[in-house]
């Protein structure tokens with residue numbers, strides 16, 4: 493993949509070296525995405541939340557020391573994020589719609605969100621629908637490699653594009669629809685709905701990959717797509733459950749199996765057509 497020198501949009505906040513006060517106030521629509529993403533790590537989100545809730549944070553801002561390696565990663569994230577915005581703006585326009593940009597936030601350790609509580613590295617990258625920002629602690633890049641075995645630059649690009657996919661779902665209303673069912677369905681049924689939302693975000697990551705070469709400054713090669721599929725497989729519910737619990741519990745799936753995730757990413761890439769991504773009515777997911 494080629495990305496160096498690519499355009500970087502202004503929809504970016506560098507919060508490295510900053511931390512600020514505020515107690516966790518989880519609730520509403522933001523909660524889902526954070527909790528869902530927490531599961532990506534196989535940890536117990538409730539436990540994480542309790543830890544967060546008991547923490548009061550202090551304002552602190554001193555000189556920030558960043559490594560060259562990390563700075564490069566930040567640049568990478570910015571260029572990829574800008575590329576997703578370029579693609580989605582064009583895709584929306586071709587549908588007669590207007591795309592509203594999300595903002596990328598890079599932070600260390602933890603950071604407050606506007607409406608989704610305290611963001612923490614332990615959740616992995618996440619999207620907060622209330623403030624329309626994608627949050628990423630870049631230590632996740634190592635996690636991808638070491639814990640999930642997803643190597644290569646594109647794995648991180650896939651994760652970012654997946655989060656931006658959630659922003660697209662906020663704009664299309666899919667996220668609100670799923671959220672409105674919360675509490676009205678059994679946990680098992682609600683999980684099934686969440687799987688559909690997540691697989692659609694994977695599909696949207698594939699849509700971005702399909703159009704990136706023509707519509708943005710990022711150039712992808714076929715090997716990148718293979719890497720993307722491997723990354724999608726690495727974070728499948730079945731594989732993560734097997735790793736963390738030694739067994740697979742399909743009722744508890746929230747993101748989809750490795751096979752499903754790779755399938756929907758690839759489908760987005762192959763078709764480049766957002767109409768092909770109606771995971772909510774797909775016969776294979778009923």
Ligand SMILES: [Zn+2]
Pocket residue numbers: 654655658690693
């Ligand atoms: Zn997701």
